[in-house]
Amino acid sequence: MTKGTxxxxxxxxxxxxxxxxxxxxxxxxxxxxxxxFLGPSGCGKTTTLLMIAGIYRPTAGxxxxxxxxxxxxxxxxxxxxxxxxxxxxxxxxxxxxxIAFPLRLKRVPADQVRRRVRETAELLGIGGILxxxxxxxxxxxxxxxALARALVKEPQVLLLDEPLSNLDAQIRLSARAEIRRLQRxxxxxxxLVTHDQAEALAMADRVAVFSMGxxxxxxxxxxxxxxxxxxxxxGFVGSPPMNLIEGEFTGDGFRAGGLRxxxxxAPTGRGWLGVRPExxxxxxxxxxxxxxxVEPLGREAIVIVELSGHRLQVLVPEDEKxxxxxxxxxxxxxxxxxxxxxxxxRIGPE
Amino acid sequence: MRRYLTPLLFLSPASxxxxxxxxxxxxxxxxxxxxxxxxxxxxxxxxxxLANYQDLLTDPFLKKILANTAKYVGLTLAFNVGMGxxxxxxxxxxPENWGDPFRALWLLPRILPPVVYVFIWQGLLAEAPMxxxxxxxGVSKNWLVEAPWTAVILANGFVGAxxxxxxxxxxxxxxxxELFYAAAVDGATTGQTIRRVVIPMLAWPILxxxxxxxxxxxxxxxxxxxxxxxxPGFYGTEVWSLHAYHLALSNYFGNVEFGLGAAMAAVLVVxxxxxSLFYLKIFNFRALVTEPKIEV
Amino acid sequence: MALLPRNxxxxxxxxxxxxxxxxxxILWLVLTALYNQVHGLIPVGxxxxxxxxxxxxxxxxxxxxxxxxxxxxxxxxxxxxxxxVLIASMAAYAISRMKFPLRTPYLGMILTLHAFPAVSxxxxxxYILRVLGLFDTLVGVILVKASLDLPxxxxxxxxxxxxxxxxxEMAALVDGASRWTVFWRVALPLVRPxxxxxxxxxxxxxxGEFILPFTFIVSAKSWTLALYMQSFMKEAFVxxxxxxxxxxxxxxxxxxxxxxxxxxxxxxxxxxxxx
Ligand SMILES: Nc1ncnc2c1ncn2[C@@H]1O[C@H](COP(=O)(O)OP(=O)(O)O)[C@@H](O)[C@H]1O
Ligand SMILES: [Mg+2]
Numbered sequence: 056m057t058k059g060t061x062x063x064x065x066x067x068x069x070x071x072x073x074x075x076x077x078x079x080x081x082x083x084x085x086x087x088x089x090x091x092f093l094g095p096s097g098c099g100k101t102t103t104l105l106m107i108a109g110i111y112r113p114t115a116g117x118x119x120x121x122x123x124x125x126x127x128x129x130x131x132x133x134x135x136x137x138x139x140x141x142x143x144x145x146x147x148x149x150x151x152x153x154i155a156f157p158l159r160l161k162r163v164p165a166d167q168v169r170r171r172v173r174e175t176a177e178l179l180g181i182g183g184i185l186x187x188x189x190x191x192x193x194x195x196x197x198x199x200x201a202l203a204r205a206l207v208k209e210p211q212v213l214l215l216d217e218p219l220s221n222l223d224a225q226i227r228l229s230a231r232a233e234i235r236r237l238q239r240x241x242x243x244x245x246x247l248v249t250h251d252q253a254e255a256l257a258m259a260d261r262v263a264v265f266s267m268g269x270x271x272x273x274x275x276x277x278x279x280x281x282x283x284x285x286x287x288x289x290g291f292v293g294s295p296p297m298n299l300i301e302g303e304f305t306g307d308g309f310r311a312g313g314l315r316x317x318x319x320x321a322p323t324g325r326g327w328l329g330v331r332p333e334x335x336x337x338x339x340x341x342x343x344x345x346x347x348x349v350e351p352l353g354r355e356a357i358v359i360v361e362l363s364g365h366r367l368q369v370l371v372p373e374d375e376k377x378x379x380x381x382x383x384x385x386x387x388x389x390x391x392x393x394x395x396x397x398x399x400x401r402i403g404p405e
Numbered sequence: 406m407r408r409y410l411t412p413l414l415f416l417s418p419a420s421x422x423x424x425x426x427x428x429x430x431x432x433x434x435x436x437x438x439x440x441x442x443x444x445x446x447x448x449x450x451x452x453x454x455l456a457n458y459q460d461l462l463t464d465p466f467l468k469k470i471l472a473n474t475a476k477y478v479g480l481t482l483a484f485n486v487g488m489g490x491x492x493x494x495x496x497x498x499x500p501e502n503w504g505d506p507f508r509a510l511w512l513l514p515r516i517l518p519p520v521v522y523v524f525i526w527q528g529l530l531a532e533a534p535m536x537x538x539x540x541x542x543g544v545s546k547n548w549l550v551e552a553p554w555t556a557v558i559l560a561n562g563f564v565g566a567x568x569x570x571x572x573x574x575x576x577x578x579x580x581x582x583e584l585f586y587a588a589a590v591d592g593a594t595t596g597q598t599i600r601r602v603v604i605p606m607l608a609w610p611i612l613x614x615x616x617x618x619x620x621x622x623x624x625x626x627x628x629x630x631x632x633x634x635x636x637p638g639f640y641g642t643e644v645w646s647l648h649a650y651h652l653a654l655s656n657y658f659g660n661v662e663f664g665l666g667a668a669m670a671a672v673l674v675v676x677x678x679x680x681s682l683f684y685l686k687i688f689n690f691r692a693l694v695t696e697p698k699i700e701v
Numbered sequence: 702m703a704l705l706p707r708n709x710x711x712x713x714x715x716x717x718x719x720x721x722x723x724x725x726x727i728l729w730l731v732l733t734a735l736y737n738q739v740h741g742l743i744p745v746g747x748x749x750x751x752x753x754x755x756x757x758x759x760x761x762x763x764x765x766x767x768x769x770x771x772x773x774x775x776x777x778x779x780x781x782x783x784x785x786v787l788i789a790s791m792a793a794y795a796i797s798r799m800k801f802p803l804r805t806p807y808l809g810m811i812l813t814l815h816a817f818p819a820v821s822x823x824x825x826x827x828y829i830l831r832v833l834g835l836f837d838t839l840v841g842v843i844l845v846k847a848s849l850d851l852p853x854x855x856x857x858x859x860x861x862x863x864x865x866x867x868x869x870e871m872a873a874l875v876d877g878a879s880r881w882t883v884f885w886r887v888a889l890p891l892v893r894p895x896x897x898x899x900x901x902x903x904x905x906x907x908x909g910e911f912i913l914p915f916t917f918i919v920s921a922k923s924w925t926l927a928l929y930m931q932s933f934m935k936e937a938f939v940x941x942x943x944x945x946x947x948x949x950x951x952x953x954x955x956x957x958x959x960x961x962x963x964x965x966x967x968x969x970x971x972x973x974x975x976x
Contacts (some may be wrong), residue, residue, distance in 0.1 A: 068856060071696075089818065105871070108871070108874075108875050109701060109874070109875075110698075110699055110701065110874060111700050111877070112700045112701075112870045129701055129874075129879070130701060130874040130875050130877075131874065131875075131876075131877040131878065131879065136873060136875070137871075137872065137875040139868040139871070139872055140868070141866065141868045141869075142868075143868035143869040143872035144869075144872075145869060145873075145887055146869075146891065147874075147890045147891055156876050157877050158875070159874040160876060160878055160882065161877060162875040201872075204872075204876065208876075208877070214875075242603065356968075409802070411795075411799065411879075411880045411881070412795045412799040412800075412801040413801070414881075415791045415794055415795035415799070415880075415884070416791070416792050416795050416796075416801075418787075418788045418791060418792070418809070419789065419791065419851055419855060420790050420792075421790035421852060421853075422788065422844065422847065422851055423810075423814065423848065424851060425829070425844075425848065426822070426826060426829075426844070426845055426847075426848035427814055427817070427819070427848070429821070429825070429829055430822035430825035430826050430829060431825070432820065433825035433828055433829060434821075434822060434824060434825040437824070437825060437828065450734050468785070471748050484850060488719075491719070492716075492719075492820075495712055495713075495715060495716040495719075496716065498706060498709055498712040499705075499709045499712055499716065500703070500705065500709065500712075502718075503713055505964070505967060506963065507716055507720055508967055509959065509963040509966060509967055510720055510723055510724070511720065511723065512959075512966055512967070512970055513723060513727070513955075513959060514723065515970075516905050516909070516955050516958075516959070516966070517952055517955055518908065518909035518911070518926070518927055518930075518951055518952055518955070519909055519911045519927075520909075520911050520927045520930045520934075520948070520951070521730070521909075521930065521948040521951055521952045522930050523934075524730075524934065524944055524945075524948050525726040525727075525729060525730050525928070525948070526726070527934070527939075528729055528730070528733060528941055528945070529725070529726060529729060531939075531941070533740070533741075533743070534738065534739070534740040535733070535739045536738065536741075537725060537729060537742060540740060540741030541741065543874050559722075563722070563723065567970070568906065571967075571970055571971045574971070575971060595706040595708075602776045619815065619817055620816065621818055624818035624820050624821045625818070625820055626713065626820070627820070627911060627912045630912070631911065631931070631934070646820065646821065649821075649824065649918075650823065650824070653824040653827070654823070654824060654827060654916055657780040663824070666824050667824050667825065668927075670821050670822070670823075670824045670825070673818070673821040674821050674822065677817050677818045677821055678813075678817065680816070681813045681814070681815075681816035681817045682813055684812075684813070684816045685809055685812055685813050685816075694804075694808060695863070696800075696802050697797075697798050697799055698800070698867045698871075699798065699800075699867065699870060699871060699874065700800060701874060701880070
């Protein structure tokens with residue numbers, strides 16, 4: 056398998072009038088890697104993708120594919136494939152002609168077009184419906200056709216803009232695995248845009264978390280989860296989100312209102328203490344708290360408790376869930392805490 | 406700059422034609438109106454300044470032509486808007502499968518070739534036994550000569566009414582159903598519903614149709630030219646735009662007074678430019694412009 | 702609509718009454734063309750094939766053959782429609798979908814010209830055509846006609862292009878198309894309703910066009926059907942039967958469209974066509 060090319064963004068900036076959609080973005084995607092751009096809606100993910108594709112011109116900064124600077128190039132000279140959130144199939148062409156479109160533009164001989172379209176369609180399991188128009192097939196099939204159209208010209212870089220967000224929950228999981236498998240098999244460099252952190256963590260080699268046009272953290276899923284760089288990432292990655300308590304670090308502990316925790320090697324100054332719901336323990340030991348709400352999720356349950364005036368979410372196994380209004384004890388795991396300074400930047404523990 | 410080559414390519418045929426047949430003629434009309442260009446001076450026109458405009462003002466027939474123009478524009482406009490409104494209301498008061506064919510029927514005068522359309526009027530207004538009107542009235546006369554203004558206004562009005570009809574119909578269709586239900590619940594009669602619900606919603610379309618048609622009637626003369634050619638007699642139905650055309654382009658009186666005709670046309674051109682720029686302003690067309698999302 | 706009074710047949714009757722003149726006019730044309738004589742609307746005498754002699758005789762009263770005029774009219778209307786659709790679509794596509802300096806003023810200019818009464822320019826256009834050597838040629842009149850209707854066409858087509866999905870156009874660019882290719886292979890096929898509407902409008906408008914050929918064409922060999930028919934009007938003795946037949950022949954495409962494409966016509970003309 057040929058590997059795709061690496062992608063490097065260098066201080067990429069895009070303004071629309073007053074709005075800064077993307078600010079000074081620098082990151083590198085290794086050849087054959089799948090990177091997810093993760094962030095809430097409107098944070099500049101699509102804009103970044105469209106600058107890589109060549110639809111938008113960067114206000115400043117550069118895009119490199121390998122060593123080649125591509126930002127002055129027309130999209131057709133960049134060798135990228137792209138899947139749009141709306142799939143953007145051509146409604147007046149049947150699926151075969153949709154998938155064949157990039158090849159026809161390259162004036163590939165007709166018999167080769169037929170072979171390659173068939174191959175790609177088979178790979179995606181839509182070989183049997185190529186005669187139909189987009190409007191006559193299901194959303195999942197449209198998504199596959201869009202993917203086939205992006206892959207048929209064997210691009211160096213594959214761009215996926217929320218390709219799964221319009222699918223039913225059931226197909227979405229299998230489509231995740233499918234895309235990941237294809238991408239590995241073909242060795243194409245891929246960038247996946249999503250606002251769904253579970254999708255990003257499940258599919259990507261590395262995840263770039265965006266907020267308001269700025270890159271927050273760029274790391275493998277593990278690191279994102281275990282060492283979030285700031286409170287935004289901490290709150291955005293993981294479900295239910297990390298508990299963040301604003302208070303004061305005292306060098307040997309943390310204080311927030313009535314809450315007092317002894318923490319050896321704690322920093323000093325105002326800041327945030329973070330702890331994931333799944334790391335909080337409900338048991339005989341710990342600080343006394345009162346249960347406010349219990350939300351069963353099936354195998355687990357989210358318990359919302361009040362602890363010295365702070366609301367915390369605790370994730371417990373279903374069979375250990377307490378009753379509402381019960382008095383419980385919360386144990387803080389000293390090994391799984393996160394410290395952030397007053398501006399939200401991670402300051403420990405190392 | 407290379408990135409603007411593509412839009413330039415797409416725009417150049419249209420721009421060339423617009424430049425050639427809109428902008429140049431506007432300038433040319435103004436320039437010609439300052440010359441004494443005519444059949445006799447076609448090769449060597451000379452600059453005469455405002456002489457043509459002075460001629461216009463001192464023309465003994467100016468009053469007659471102005472009066473004709475006012476009559477033509479005013480009455481035709483009234484017919485167009487009134488009939489358009491009546492048709493829109495009537496076709497909305499009957500079931501749709503009746504209303505639509507009638508609307509289509511009223512489109513016919515507009516889409517029939519003007520020559521054929523005018524010929525039909527001439528036939529209907531002719532002496533008996535041909536003329537239907539003579540037949541019905543029992544008086545055999547050429548009604549085109551007897552009542553030229555009625556003919557001119559009706560012939561133009563039957564063409565123009567459909568414009569208002571279509572616009573008013575769209576406006577009526579855009580009225581929320583709830584308003585009609587509310588009126589019905591309040592026990593309003595059809596007449597009251599029309600007065601209180603429909604007509605108020607048509608204020609803006611009526612203004613639009615009136616404004617639009619005033620300008621186009623002021624400058625149009627095709628149907629009059631075919632129907633009476635400004636007659637009968639001396640300037641019976643000659644209006645401003647037709648007179649300009651006659652002066653400049655028809656060798657009816659032998660000598661074509663191009664410069665003088667251009668001066669008359671220039672008045673219309675200036676009015677046209679001002680009024681259409683004014684429309685642009687009240688139209689608030691900027692709301693219709695969205696930024697393109699592709700930058701290649 | 703929600704305004705259907707119980708006594709609607711009365712309103713229908715009124716509608717019929719005010720529409721009678723149109724019906725009477727059409728009926729008069731048809732009967733006069735077909736019968737020897739018509740008193741009012743009552744045919745008298747037999748069918749009159751001699752009214753249709755213009756179809757078979759080479760020329761009537763020294764006029765060119767009607768087939769020449771027909772050929773000219775077809776060429777005139779067809780070329781005008783093709784030019785107008787093509788040129789208006791290209792410009793509308795650029796205005797709707799491309800960034801370039803002065804884009805908004807350009808659109809404003811188109812809208813202004815759309816309202817501007819172009820007939821007031823005839824005198825100057827006459828002069829321009831003479832200067833260009835296009836006076837008394839069909840090509841000249843075609844260019845003038847296509848140009849004068851262009852603002853309307855651009856405005857109409859822009860509305861259609863505005864509705865195309867941006868994602869789809871972006872996809873085509875990523876797939877390797879240039880804007881030119883996108884225009885031809887993606888955008889144009891998808892605005893077919895607009896092309897049909899503008900094409901029909903342009904065909905009808907050019908087919909009936911009188912004042913432009915009348916002003917800019919002299920030679921009988923370049924006559925369109927409008928001029929051919931009008932030439933009978935100037936005669937001292939009016940042969941109503943013959944003229945009605947010519948008129949019916951000339952207006953036949955319009956009647957056919959009216960009979961078989963009413964809904965379609967209404968849609969086109971409701972879309973904001975000039976009055
Ligand atoms: N073509 C455009 N014109 C103006 N503003 C835009 C355009 N595209 C995106 N934006 C703005 O840029 C910001 C980022 O948008 P986008 O990249 O689409 O976000 P995301 O894909 O992360 O949801 C938003 O504020 C959006 O309104
Ligand atoms: Mg997006």
